[in-house]
Amino acid sequence: MSNIAISARDLTVRRGAATIVDNMSLDIPAGAVVGLVGRNGAGKSTLLRCLAGTVAPDRGEARLLDEPSLRLSDAARARVGCVEQAPDLCHWMGVAEHLAVVGEAYPQWTQRRCVELAAQFNLNLGASVGKLSGGQRQSLALVLAMAHDPEVLLLDEPVSSLDPVARREFMRALFDAPRGRTVVISSHILGDLERVVSHVAFVRAGRLQLFDTWDAILEHVRLAPDAAGVPAGAIIGAHETGCVYDTRLAPGHSGIGRAPTLDELFSELNK
Numbered sequence: 001m002s003n004i005a006i007s008a009r010d011l012t013v014r015r016g017a018a019t020i021v022d023n024m025s026l027d028i029p030a031g032a033v034v035g036l037v038g039r040n041g042a043g044k045s046t047l048l049r050c051l052a053g054t055v056a057p058d059r060g061e062a063r064l065l066d067e068p069s070l071r072l073s074d075a076a077r078a079r080v081g082c083v084e085q086a087p088d089l090c091h092w093m094g095v096a097e098h099l100a101v102v103g104e105a106y107p108q109w110t111q112r113r114c115v116e117l118a119a120q121f122n123l124n125l126g127a128s129v130g131k132l133s134g135g136q137r138q139s140l141a142l143v144l145a146m147a148h149d150p151e152v153l154l155l156d157e158p159v160s161s162l163d164p165v166a167r168r169e170f171m172r173a174l175f176d177a178p179r180g181r182t183v184v185i186s187s188h189i190l191g192d193l194e195r196v197v198s199h200v201a202f203v204r205a206g207r208l209q210l211f212d213t214w215d216a217i218l219e220h221v222r223l224a225p226d227a228a229g230v231p232a233g234a235i236i237g238a239h240e241t242g243c244v245y246d247t248r249l250a251p252g253h254s255g256i257g258r259a260p261t262l263d264e265l266f267s268e269l270n271k
């Protein structure tokens with residue numbers, strides 16, 4: 001297997017006259033934890049669905065674990081876990097029954113891990129799915145996605161309804177994997193993301209605005225009070241109150257400014 005766990009090549013999705021994913025290409029190395037960020041409607045969910053193979057692009061291709069996402073083998077599918085933004089759960093079942101039914105589809109599913117995760121997320125196995133709160137439904141969706149210990153996790157705003165304790169437990173569970181796990185996680189909770197990501201992908205209006213390791217961004221991207229003297233080709237975002245630029249594209253420039261937080265970078269790139 002190549003070192004690339006997930007890739008997109010020229011991905012384009014159109015809905016009516018709108019292009020909602022616009023010619024996106026990226027390669028995600030195995031073991032990376034990618035924070036997918038962007039404003040509401042930027043195209044994150046659609047990109048994640050293309051990567052998962054649940055939406056067919058109008059152009060281009062997504063690949064997971066060296067296979068086309070749209071035609072994943074059962075063996076590859078068993079190595080992937082997904083959480084949709086609005087998880088499709090069986091409301092008429094009990095939590096334990098729901099877990100057991102889904103678990104039958106995965107050879108690597110273990111009841112022990114399932115029970116551990118449920119306890120970690122404070123999920124009552126005896127409850128009815130239809131009576132769960134929004135956060136509890138999200139916890140169930142996470143247990144369903146993680147109990148077979150997948151190598152790849154595609155998570156669309158998985159913590160938006162979780163309380164701070166459950167969010168912390170989720171972040172811990174994410175990194176409890178015995179081997180490096182590849183994760184793409186969209187979230188608007190940038191403080192959490194900043195602590196766990198190896199890479200960040202900024203999406204704006206269907207386009208991939210910036211994709212890099214977080215370490216490289218911290219080392220090379222600078223937030224400066226203005227664009228004076230910064231070569232135009234190095235500027236990632238500029239406006240009246242500041243400028244974000246990549247020092248790698250500004251050789252000889254004095255490197256004014258400081259490294260942005262993820263929150264600041266998000267604001268600067270979306271002004």
Ligand SMILES: Nc1ncnc2c1ncn2[C@@H]1O[C@H](COP(=O)(O)OP(=O)(O)OP(=O)(O)O)[C@@H](O)[C@H]1O
Nearest residue numbers: 015016020038039040041042043044045046047085
């Ligand atoms: N089936 C569809 N038909 C028409 N437009 C759609 C469809 N699905 C998504 N869109 C539009 O595509 C754009 C991107 O939607 P998407 O759900 O991918 O954004 P997002 O970045 O995940 O947003 P959010 O952060 O609010 O979840 C939005 O403008 C949305 O209205």
